[in-house]
Amino acid sequence: MRASSPDLARDRAILDSYDPRVWAAEWARAHGSAASAGAASSHLATLRRGPAGMALAAALALCVLGAGALTAWLQQTAPTAPAGPASPGRPGAAPSTPAGPGELRRTLILPAATDLPRMLAAQGIEAELARRIAENAIPGLRPTGEVRAVLVLDATTSPPRFIRLEASNGDSSGVVVRQAEAGQLAVSRVAAQIESRILVQHGTMDGDSFYTSAVAVGIPNSLIPVFAKALSFDFDFQREVSAGDAFEAAWSQPVNSSGEAVGAPTLLYASLTTTAKTAAVYRSVGADGVEEWYDASGRSTVRSFMRTPVDGARVTSKFGMRFHPVLHYNRLHAGVDFAVPVGTPVYASAGGVVIGSHPTACGGNMAVVRHDNGWVTRYFHLSKFADGLYEGERIPQGFTLGLSGTTGTCTTGPHLHYEVRINDEPVDPLSIQTDSSGKTLSGQDLVTFAAMRDRIDVARAQQAD
Known part of the structure; x- marks a missing residue:
């Protein structure tokens, strides 16, 4: 049976979606999950002759031929389901409002915020409204990087009417654009949902260098020179460190609501044990913003002279x-x-x-x-x-x-x-034998340092093998 013109237009709009789950969900909704392969083939033949092209038709065919298994899966993850936490491995999303009765939700991953107008138009939003929505959303998004967009439509109208757009950056910050009264748009910004986690790694020196040893166990590249400098008063990394010596590092890492790293890590703790001695240092930042390193008792590790006046020597x-x-x-x-x-x-x-x-x-x-x-x-x-x-x-x-x-x-x-x-x-x-600078934390500075030291030590104990 040949598809009617409205059906053909609807299905071409489905094909324009960025998310294959949308194609399957829309097909199941419009034709029923029990649609026969013969009817699907006939309908695809019609689409194939249209401007949608063979590639898009083939994509729809795959969705239809797998309707039986896909329908069960869609019951769990279809875009029409109320929004939950961002799935692992995807950019974090601004907190989204659950779909209400008659609402249709479409979740799309865009390469950049500038793709919003094209995406909105592909979802059937009238061109002028799509332009206005994008103009209001883009200032709240980063100019580069993936954007997670949730488009909410009123499924009780034909065509579906725009309700709101929830768009977020990789760090979960973003913007919500809603349809307000009298055709106006309401815009609200969403702050990033960032937390700082303490990560710990330890290992032993290989026969090459501290750098290769640290990278091998997962210590970020940017922290390796900081680690060496933090312990530079206690060790000469060229003469006093050898294969088999043990090291440990703890650092803070900002993560988004999906647990993905967003931003640079900061070294908090460094320790090194050789056959001759052991040293462990904790980071502290004074009121002047200067970073310094102290032992567990709050005594500065700074010596009157640096052992080596250049890093990585x-x-x-x-x-x-x-x-x-x-x-x-x-x-x-x-x-x-x-x-x-x-x-x-x-x-x-x-x-x-x-x-x-x-x-x-x-x-x-x-x-x-x-x-x-x-x-x-x-x-x-x-x-x-x-x-x-x-x-x-x-x-x-x-x-x-x-x-x-x-x-x-x-x-x-x-x-x-x-x-x-x-x-x-x-x-x-x-x-030259260097002596201690004699600086020791006291008062509120010592209280603040001790609280951070204890937090680091708890993380080290929890993440120990």
């Missing part, structure tokens, strides 16, 4: 007499060479005053700092000085003096040459 040449690879004669190597890529930040080992920041012939760009205890540190081969760095400037410990490089005539590759001088005599930087 590998020692390529130690302090002492050696045959110079460029000058070709034996002479004292008055510092330590750390191999790092060009552009790696170089930090001041301790607070002090900049007494030099200029190019030299053999050492290239050099920064020199005199510290409060009279010691002097020198940093060579910089590719660039920090913006605004000037002689006479007072700087704190960890201040970025510049970026590593290959400047100067006495270098065979990118590295930092680092020197420490005490009473104007060169001293092996790796032999």
Whole structure:
């Protein structure tokens, strides 16, 4: 039997839907789940000759031929069912209102918010109304990223009348556009439903590097240099850490209502156990917004001098007499060479005053700092000085003096040459014993720190193997 013109128009609208479950649900509603394959084939033949095309007709055929099994499934997940929590693996949705009597709900996943006008038109919304709805919804959505759209229609009218659009970003923030009186639209914003979870991972060092070891157990890439820096006062990751040493990290991760990560993680806890010692540190942020690391009792892990003034360094040449690879004669190597890529930040080992920041012939760009205890540190081969760095400037410990490089005539590759001088005599930087800064939390700062420490420890215990 040949489909009537209204039936054909309706079914082409169904084919324009973005969700295959809508196609099957609409077909079952219009024709009954017991529709024969013969009738379906005849109807598809009509559609095939129309502008909907073979691909869309084939999609409808698959839905009809599987009507028996699909009908049971649709009873569980059809878009006409009241909205529940977002399914795992899908972007979170703004809280949606359950469908009322006679309401038809269609749930669609759009590549971007700019697809809203096309989607609304494909669902049978009149072009001008579709444009107005989209104009009101798009400001509440992100310009990029998937959008979950729930379109609610009045199924008691022909054609179905627009009731509301619930659209949400991946973090569950979004917007609701409703049909109001006198043809007006009411718009309301929905705040993101974000919570912070503490995640924990631990592992053992492999034979390659801490980086590969941490990535292997699921620690986010962005946290690995933070982990190393948090423990930099306690360990030299190049000389004191080896295969088999144990490490653990805990971090906070913002997630949406579907449990999906939305935003950058923040390291909260780091621990490392070697054959020689164990150290564990907890993050705390002071009233000034500065991040610092403390042991479990609230004592700062900061030492008077940093063990290594650059992250991710590998020692390529130690302090002492050696045959110079460029000058070709034996002479004292008055510092330590750390191999790092060009552009790696170089930090001041301790607070002090900049007494030099200029190019030299053999050492290239050099920064020199005199510290409060009279010691002097020198940093060579910089590719660039920090913006605004000037002689006479007072700087704190960890201040970025510049970026590593290959400047100067006495270098065979990118590295930092680092020197420490005490009473104007060169001293092996790796032999210096550093002492504690003595800072300890007290009062309300200690109470706040202890509460966060306990929360981290509970998460560590719950997620332990």
